[in-house]
Amino acid sequence: MTKVHSASEIDEKGEGFLKNIAIDAVIFGFHDNQLKVLLIEYKGTGLFALPGGFIKTEEDLNSAALRVVSERIGLEDIFLEQFYVFGDYSRYNPTQFKIIMSANGDVPPDDHWLLKRFISIGYYALVDFTQAKPMPAAIFDSCNWYDLTAMPKLIQDHTRIVEKALDTLRSNLDQKLIGFNLLPQDFTMGDLQKLYETILDKKLLRPAFQRKILALGILERVAKKWTGGAHKAPYLYRFRSAKRVSE
Amino acid sequence: MTKVHSASEIDEKGEGFLKNIAIDAVIFGFHDNQLKVLLIEYKGTGLFALPGGFIKTEEDLNSAALRVVSERIGLEDIFLEQFYVFGDYSRYNPTQFKIIMSANGDVPPDDHWLLKRFISIGYYALVDFTQAKPMPAAIFDSCNWYDLTAMPKLIQDHTRIVEKALDTLRSNLDQKLIGFNLLPQDFTMGDLQKLYETILDKKLLRPAFQRKILALGILERVAKKWTGGAHKAPYLYRFRSAKRVSE
DNA sequence: TTCTATTGTAACATAATGATACAATAATAA
DNA sequence: TTATTATTGTATCATTATGTTACAATAGAA
Numbered sequence A, B: 001m002t003k004v005h006s007a008s009e010i011d012e013k014g015e016g017f018l019k020n021i022a023i024d025a026v027i028f029g030f031h032d033n034q035l036k037v038l039l040i041e042y043k044g045t046g047l048f049a050l051p052g053g054f055i056k057t058e059e060d061l062n063s064a065a066l067r068v069v070s071e072r073i074g075l076e077d078i079f080l081e082q083f084y085v086f087g088d089y090s091r092y093n094p095t096q097f098k099i100i101m102s103a104n105g106d107v108p109p110d111d112h113w114l115l116k117r118f119i120s121i122g123y124y125a126l127v128d129f130t131q132a133k134p135m136p137a138a139i140f141d142s143c144n145w146y147d148l149t150a151m152p153k154l155i156q157d158h159t160r161i162v163e164k165a166l167d168t169l170r171s172n173l174d175q176k177l178i179g180f181n182l183l184p185q186d187f188t189m190g191d192l193q194k195l196y197e198t199i200l201d202k203k204l205l206r207p208a209f210q211r212k213i214l215a216l217g218i219l220e221r222v223a224k225k226w227t228g229g230a231h232k233a234p235y236l237y238r239f240r241s242a243k244r245v246s247e
Numbered sequence C: 001t002t003c004t005a006t007t008g009t010a011a012c013a014t015a016a017t018g019a020t021a022c023a024a025t026a027a028t029a030a
Numbered sequence D: 001t002t003a004t005t006a007t008t009g010t011a012t013c014a015t016t017a018t019g020t021t022a023c024a025a026t027a028g029a030a
Helices: A061-073 A094-103 A158-175 A189-200 A206-215 B061-073 B094-103 B158-175 B189-200 B206-215
Strands: A021-031 A034-042 A047-049 A079-086 A119-126 A140-147 A219-225 A235-239 B021-031 B034-042 B047-049 B079-086 B119-126 B140-147 B219-225 B235-239
Touching: A021 A061, A021 A158, A034 A061, A034 A189, A047 A094, A061 A079, A061 A119, A079 A158, A079 B079, A119 A158, A158 A189, A158 B158, A189 A206, A189 A235, B021 B061, B021 B158, B034 B061, B034 B189, B047 B094, B061 B079, B061 B119, B079 B158, B119 B158, B158 B189, B189 B206, B189 B235
Parallel strands: A021 A119, B021 B119
Antiparallel strands: A021 A034, A034 A047, A034 A140, A079 A119, A219 A235, B021 B034, B034 B047, B034 B140, B079 B119, B219 B235
C-alpha cells in the first residue's frame, strides 16, 4: 500500500483498480559488500516507504508487480517473487495517507478509496545494482538505495515487510539458485561468496564454498580473467541459466 | 473465492467484507495411507470447490483464514499457512458464480459484488483426520474428504491451487517440521514414514528414516506400545512441540 | 628479481546419509 | 507350549557430503 499515482491518474473511487489490495515490493541490490533496498520518499513529508502500487482491473497480479518494480528500476527482466501477504487490521492507518496526499496538494474526502483498508501482497525483487536506474515518480522526493543496515524509519509495517523479505531471501538462497540475480553478468567466486556471506550474515569457508558452487554445474568460466589486484587473478564466471520471474 | 455465505448474511454490495479478495483453503488430511483434501459441493450444481471465504472489514487476514477453515472442520488449533496468491485475470469467470447463486435461489444482479473479479489468497492446512469433523454449510450439498489421486473436477483454477499447495507441502516437509500435524497425537515410526512416503511419493529407507527423525530430538517415546500385529510391537511416539498456526 | 596477497585446488578429517544385516518379539498356528 | 512369521529396533559398514588445513600458482608492487 504505497505507490500513490498522480491525482489525475486515479480518481476518488479508484475506478480501474481492484479495491483493498496493494502490492509492496522489496527490491534488493548488492553493492560494496552491502545489501541494499530501494526506498521512496513521499513529496514534502519526509516519509519513507517501499515502492508499491495497485492492480488494474484486467491486469494479472504478477504483471502488476512487475510493472510496479520496473517503473522504479528501469529494467524489464527482473527476478520477482511473492513472499507473504500482510493483512493484519492493525496495519490500517488512514491518517498517514491523508498526510501524504495533502502534501501532494490533494485533500482527499474521508471516503477516498486510498483511505480504506488495504491488504498488501509482498513481493521481493533481486536486481543487478549496476544496471538498475532508480526512477522517482512525480509524487516522490526521492527514490534511492539504502543499506539494509541503515534504513530510515518506514511508514506502516514496511520495516517488518523488509525483514520478512530478507528471511525469505535467506531461506531461498541455497534451495533455489537465486543469488546470481544480484550480481552483474560476470563475477568472481570471491564476489559470489561475499554476496552469500552478506545475505546469510556469516563467514563461509572458501574451499568448501567454491567446491559446492562449482559442483552445482550452473556456472561457466569466462575465458578472460579479472585483473587489478597485486595477486593471482581470479577467473570470471557467468551463470548459464536465465533469470526467472516468479512462477 | 469460494465460500458463499447464505444470502441473508451478505448483501449485494458486500458490505462488511473487503472487496476483490477471497481466501481459498487446501485442507489436507491423511488416512489409510492416502493424502486427502476437503472439498465442498455447491447445492444443486454438482460443482466442487475448495472451502473458501472472505475477509471481514475489521478482521485480520490470518484470522479470516482460520475462521474459514475451522468452520469446515470443527477444530480450533490448526496448522495453517499462506502459500501463494492467485491473481491472474484469466481466473475471472462470473458465469460460474451466477450458476452457483441461482441454484441457491438468489438470482444476482450483474453488478453483485460476488460477480466481480477476485484475487485469491491460498492457504494450506494440515489437520488430524481422526479429529476433523467436516461440516457443510447451508449452501453446500456436501463437504467431504477426497483422495488427492481421485478428486472430482473443480471449479475455476482450484485444481491448480491444490497442486501448488502440494508442492509447498513437499518442500516444507523436511525444512520445517510440519508432517506431524497430519497424524494423531500418538503414532508409530512406521506411520510417520508412510506419511512421508505418501507426501513425497517415493520410498524411504527405514533405518535411515528412523535415525534421521530421532536425531531431530523432537519426538518422545510414549511408554505403552501399540499392539495388533503378529510381530514385534512398535513404540508409540508423540511430538514434543505444539502445533503452529501461520507466522 | 623478490615479496605479498590472493586464488585454485589437493588432501585429509569429520559428519551425514545410504544400504545391509540381524537379533528381538507379539501374535498366530502347530 | 513351542515353532513360525512378519515386522521392529538398531548395529555395522559403505558412500557421499561437508569442514579444515595446506600449499603451489601468480599478478602486481617493491
